[in-house]
Amino acid sequence: MSQLYEQDNPTNNYKNVAHAFFLSLAITIAEPSTVLPLIIEHFSNSALIVGLFVSLLRGGAILTQLYAAFHAQSYKKVLPYLRRVFFFRWLSWFSIGLSIFFIGDAHKTLTLTFIGLGLFAFSLSAGFGAIYFKELQAKLFSKAYRGKTMANRQVAGSIASIVSGGVAGYVLSHFQAPLNYAYLFIVSSFIMGIGFFIFGTIDDEPLKENVQEKEKHFGLFIKNAFATLKDDKRLQQQTLAIFLSFACYLSIPFVILEAKNSVTLTGWVLGGFIMVQMFGSIVGSSLLWRQISNYEKMLYLSFIFMIAAFTAALFANNSYIYALVFFLYGIALDGFGNSGMNLIIEIAPEEKRPIYTAVQTNLSSFGLFFPILGGLLLKSFGSYELIYFLTIGLLFAGLVISLGLKKYGDKNHENSF
Numbered sequence: 001m002s003q004l005y006e007q008d009n010p011t012n013n014y015k016n017v018a019h020a021f022f023l024s025l026a027i028t029i030a031e032p033s034t035v036l037p038l039i040i041e042h043f044s045n046s047a048l049i050v051g052l053f054v055s056l057l058r059g060g061a062i063l064t065q066l067y068a069a070f071h072a073q074s075y076k077k078v079l080p081y082l083r084r085v086f087f088f089r090w091l092s093w094f095s096i097g098l099s100i101f102f103i104g105d106a107h108k109t110l111t112l113t114f115i116g117l118g119l120f121a122f123s124l125s126a127g128f129g130a131i132y133f134k135e136l137q138a139k140l141f142s143k144a145y146r147g148k149t150m151a152n153r154q155v156a157g158s159i160a161s162i163v164s165g166g167v168a169g170y171v172l173s174h175f176q177a178p179l180n181y182a183y184l185f186i187v188s189s190f191i192m193g194i195g196f197f198i199f200g201t202i203d204d205e206p207l208k209e210n211v212q213e214k215e216k217h218f219g220l221f222i223k224n225a226f227a228t229l230k231d232d233k234r235l236q237q238q239t240l241a242i243f244l245s246f247a248c249y250l251s252i253p254f255v256i257l258e259a260k261n262s263v264t265l266t267g268w269v270l271g272g273f274i275m276v277q278m279f280g281s282i283v284g285s286s287l288l289w290r291q292i293s294n295y296e297k298m299l300y301l302s303f304i305f306m307i308a309a310f311t312a313a314l315f316a317n318n319s320y321i322y323a324l325v326f327f328l329y330g331i332a333l334d335g336f337g338n339s340g341m342n343l344i345i346e347i348a349p350e351e352k353r354p355i356y357t358a359v360q361t362n363l364s365s366f367g368l369f370f371p372i373l374g375g376l377l378l379k380s381f382g383s384y385e386l387i388y389f390l391t392i393g394l395l396f397a398g399l400v401i402s403l404g405l406k407k408y409g410d411k412n413h414e415n416s417f
Helices: 001-009 010-030 035-043 047-063 065-072 079-102 103-142 143-175 180-198 216-232 233-249 250-260 267-291 295-314 319-347 352-382 384-403 404-417
Strands: none
Touching: 001 065, 010 103, 010 143, 010 180, 010 267, 035 047, 035 103, 035 180, 035 267, 047 065, 047 103, 047 250, 065 103, 065 216, 065 352, 079 103, 079 180, 103 143, 103 319, 103 352, 143 180, 143 216, 143 267, 143 319, 216 233, 216 352, 233 250, 233 295, 233 319, 233 352, 233 404, 250 319, 250 352, 250 384, 267 295, 267 319, 295 319, 295 384, 295 404, 319 352, 352 384, 384 404
């Protein structure tokens, strides 16, 4: 019992939750479904560029996660490395605000270039951070407690995002573009730093006893990682399902752009959409996802909510229906995040956890480039309905696969190791 108590240290739970609060308070100002598309559209009128930059915010992690796992599999402790990642992410975010402030509209292409570099660096470092963060979650918390602390993180993050939506609405309404965008990034970087500092003070990370001996070179690691994927049918299906969950990004950056055709997007209306989305996240985390410890069920329910969101988007012609779209989107997005992280922790052997995490996250994260496809289709055909229908079709395919995960696990997964 004492070992369990040490593992589920309430102080670590508080730091975990505080980290989520301050991080969400900071990054909501560049939410890929609302604010970021409008920032990019200010400097470029191309839907394809909007899709590319939304992908940059998250897609850079694909390039680093397998390499991070290659090293992390032999680490007994990962927190010292995570602290370095935190500093680099903070610096990348802060630099975006500085580039908008000092260059701005004077040289829009140059400003856009620096924004892209900052977003890419922020995302690139997240590839390392995701591996280390999931390792810490698995080591610090038991399965039951981890579900609760992750739900607490989501609620705290959603509350912070609602506050952030109000702040963003105020700044966007009271300052002219692009200075308002610069102010948001600069101020939020210091808020982000508070969350990074708090989480970095976790000082009782347990040593990992079952570590994997690191391969002689990265190429051999890649070979072994994909051999693991080939041998584990459950990992294959789970990764495919989570990849398809990212189909929401095919359309979501462009919903706010279509809304401009029927809704007057003042700063307060935009901030309101952010707050509605985050309220949906709170409702999902506190009333729904917190009650579910069956993560396969959480995954397929998330698909259902996301399909409902884009079905509503097909008929959106006023601010109330758009608010419903973002509300349902907020519920589903939190469900995807929670289920994806916990499913990989559940099926991975301890010594192979970084490898499993990297394989699933790396392959499924190719879905983060869906916004580029969405932008290309929108530029070519000019039809929002087309990308909404395509999104719904891909999400439905993910729903079907997620419904079969439990059966797949029961029949095949025990023989995979």
